[in-house]
Amino acid sequence: xxxxxxxxxxxxxxxxxxxxxxxxxxxxxxxxxxxxxxxxxxxxxxxxxxxxxxxxxxxxxxxxxxxxxxxxxxxxxxxxxxxxxxxxxxxxxxxxxxxxxxxxxxxxxxxxxxxxxxxxxxxxxxxxxxxxxxxxxxxxxxxxxxxxxxxxxxxxxxxxxxxxxxxxxxxxxxxxxxxxxxxxxxxxxxxxxxxxxxxxxxxxxxxxxxxxxxxxxxxxxxxxxxxxxxxxxxxxxxxxxxxxxxxxxxxxxxxxxxxxxxxxxxxxxxxxxxxxxxxxxxxxxxxxxxxxxxxxxxxxxxxxxxxxxxxxxxxxxxxxxxxxxxxxxxxxxxxxxxxxxxxxxxxxxxxxxxxxxxxxxxxxxxxxxxxxxxxxxxxxxxxxxxxxxxxxxxxxxxxxxxxxxxxxxxxxxxxxxxxxxxxxxxxxxxxxxxxxxxxxxxxxxxxxxxxxxxxxxxxxxxxxxxxxxxxxxxxxxxxxxxxxxxxxxxxxxxxxxxxxxxxxxxxxxxxxxxxxxxxxxxxxxxxxxxxxxxxxxxxxxxxxxxxxxxxxxxxxxxxxxxxxxxxxxxxxxxxxxxxxxxxxxxxxxxxxxxxxxxxxxxxxxxxxxxxxxxxxxxxxxxxxxxxxxxxxxxxxxxxxxxxxxxxxxxxxxxxxxxxxxxxxxxxxxxxxxxxxxxxxxxxxxxxxxxxxxxxxxxxxxxxxxxxxxxxxxxxxxxxxxxxxxxxxxxxxxxxxxxxxxxxxxxxxxxxxxxxxxxxxxxxxx
Ligand code: NOJ
Numbered sequence: 001x002x003x004x005x006x007x008x009x010x011x012x013x014x015x016x017x018x019x020x021x022x023x024x025x026x027x028x029x030x031x032x033x034x035x036x037x038x039x040x041x042x043x044x045x046x047x048x049x050x051x052x053x054x055x056x057x058x059x060x061x062x063x064x065x066x067x068x069x070x071x072x073x074x075x076x077x078x079x080x081x082x083x084x085x086x087x088x089x090x091x092x093x094x095x096x097x098x099x100x101x102x103x104x105x106x107x108x109x110x111x112x113x114x115x116x117x118x119x120x121x122x123x124x125x126x127x128x129x130x131x132x133x134x135x136x137x138x139x140x141x142x143x144x145x146x147x148x149x150x151x152x153x154x155x156x157x158x159x160x161x162x163x164x165x166x167x168x169x170x171x172x173x174x175x176x177x178x179x180x181x182x183x184x185x186x187x188x189x190x191x192x193x194x195x196x197x198x199x200x201x202x203x204x205x206x207x208x209x210x211x212x213x214x215x216x217x218x219x220x221x222x223x224x225x226x227x228x229x230x231x232x233x234x235x236x237x238x239x240x241x242x243x244x245x246x247x248x249x250x251x252x253x254x255x256x257x258x259x260x261x262x263x264x265x266x267x268x269x270x271x272x273x274x275x276x277x278x279x280x281x282x283x284x285x286x287x288x289x290x291x292x293x294x295x296x297x298x299x300x301x302x303x304x305x306x307x308x309x310x311x312x313x314x315x316x317x318x319x320x321x322x323x324x325x326x327x328x329x330x331x332x333x334x335x336x337x338x339x340x341x342x343x344x345x346x347x348x349x350x351x352x353x354x355x356x357x358x359x360x361x362x363x364x365x366x367x368x369x370x371x372x373x374x375x376x377x378x379x380x381x382x383x384x385x386x387x388x389x390x391x392x393x394x395x396x397x398x399x400x401x402x403x404x405x406x407x408x409x410x411x412x413x414x415x416x417x418x419x420x421x422x423x424x425x426x427x428x429x430x431x432x433x434x435x436x437x438x439x440x441x442x443x444x445x446x447x448x449x450x451x452x453x454x455x456x457x458x459x460x461x462x463x464x465x466x467x468x469x470x471x472x473x474x475x476x477x478x479x480x481x482x483x484x485x486x487x488x489x490x491x492x493x494x495x496x497x498x499x500x501x502x503x504x505x506x507x508x509x510x511x512x513x514x515x516x517x518x519x520x521x522x523x524x525x526x527x528x529x530x531x532x533x534x535x536x537x538x539x540x541x542x543x544x545x546x547x548x549x550x551x552x553x554x555x556x557x558x559x560x561x562x563x564x565x566x567x568x569x570x571x572x573x574x575x576x577x578x579x580x581x582x583x584x585x586x587x588x589x590x591x592x593x594x595x596x597x598x599x600x601x602x603x604x605x606x607x608x609x610x611x612x613x614x615x616x617x618x619x620x621x622x623x624x625x626x627x628x629x630x631x632x633x634x635x636x637x638x639x640x641x642x643x644x645x646x647x648x649x650x651x652x653x654x655x656x657x658x659x660x661x662x663x664x665x666x667x668x669x670x671x672x673x674x675x676x677x678x679x680x681x682x683x684x685x686x687x688x689x690x691x692x693x694x695x696x697x698x699x700x701x702x703x704x705x706x707x708x709x710x711x712x713x714x715x716x717x718x719x720x721x722x723x724x725x726x727x728x729x730x731x732x733x734x735x736x737x738x739x740x741x742x743x744x745x746x747x748x749x750x751x752x753x754x755x756x757x758x759x760x761x762x763x764x765x
Pocket of ligand 1: 111155208287288518
């Protein structure tokens, strides 16, 4: 992206930072030069200075900026989190450069999860694009805007595999599939770090949450994870590994325990797997306050014990707790922690600072003082066209009866629902540096699209929820949901009055952003009752009903699916969300998104994921048998399967063609289909390749995504899509935890979702 690379070069060149003779200069960004430099620097450091480097301090009420500046002066801080403007960051770096003994620069980190100033769709929405170019755009712009604010590091991407929609944090990840998550995680790391995190407009990534945080029991946040080594290595670890192999400089350690051991205390995970097996050279950072939490986990008896365990397990940096500085000196003195262990952790911190280019220029992401933006939130800092484009790609058309959509830009349209005009909700949960006022709501997007060609009426119709307890929960830290002065019935009556005068009703319903976030687990994944009542009333008018969903997790939508004439999943689509949604509603953009998570029919089906193992008693709905694996009160399958999403055009697939019926272990086989756009509109779709190992030494999934390709076809156009297959796609962890490939028959399944595929079969020799 030339437009990004070119920016700021002049600023960097014009700036001459204050540098200490001994430390700063031109240090080539090579591992050899880095190791020599860091070894030398370590020799000059006192124990206290070393321990200071291991502290990542969060600015907040407990730690006001003034107190932090004092600590910085004394060399007691290694990095800062939650400071997000250039003037604030500069003041802290000045403190290091002017007053500390060794002048070791700080790095500055922040949760840049789905955008910095420009907010893009939540990560689950981005995953719905199945578009690695879109990931690249989000990564580049987020890094650009973050670096332009002076930041060096982001706590992203989250590559936790998520199969339980009760967990609010499914909104932050790429969904249930290992392959899709790995591809997207890698693309995000490459986009954000670019050639080097030292470059002016790149940031270092921190892959999280290591490991398996997405599998918390019952979907309850911070809960226990317990899983077989096979599942861990086959399904949950590849996402982290792929993102780390892409060069991520950081790893954030998970808050959960894994098979009984809190990740923060797990030397097997952080040393044996991460460092020894995977060769990770970057930095490990605890999650917020996680070292303290070892006491509550019941694996440390007191704070001192917690610190001993964490540092010895391989947690290099401690985020937001004072334990390392309080207890490490004593622990080193008593010999409970060796100085070599401290040196090792400090070396990792200094290494990443070196890789960030901070020893060449501690102000590299700040530029000269005079270049600071006068208005941090200036409209000119946003990247709206890119945000709109990515948001359009993230929308998933779930239903479209009798071509209800696209809508005409004429007549009267009733826009109804508590989320229809909510700027805050459009932004999604991790959008701290974004400004809600700058987002475009669905109502505004529809108004922008129709101009004066149609009449648009708006009614809120319902509160997000009428449950006082949930309202209070959502409003705990911000005014997130408002409660209307009207009674619920009056709101519905007003909405009905508008609906009756209209040609079509667009109901914007779902969750408010705070319902799908960290610490926002739900035991019920339906749309809240206040909104369901509204939908019932709207349906009863007989007007065509278009449901526009805003939510951060798969919801149970059986009734809504029956009520809706059309249903569009929009997640939380970000700054340009409303315009993007209107583009799809009116057919200015043909939807192409595909679900990255299965949508269950009810919470009782959870966990539900497409790539489950086979059983000895599979249920066959054509020949039902009591003693087979099924629910007697519900279907087994999801309401909408993984990979599903409709288009305004129709794509047809040929049978699968294989270049050969057998595959040699060192060979490649091509599987192809011909895709035809047999409808009337141009459009994009995602062709998905799944494989299934018919017989193996352990039970293997019924299907597994192994490749995909997003293609665009004009109406009437045809394209052949070819997927090369080699043994890497067939390998798995066997019962003895060996990564193997076993000869035999494999089904090749190609489709536009995971449920309807064209199949063929080949034999691995
Ligand atoms: C806790 C969350 O688990 C993590 O994802 C986040 O990056 C940190 N807090 C910092 O906000």
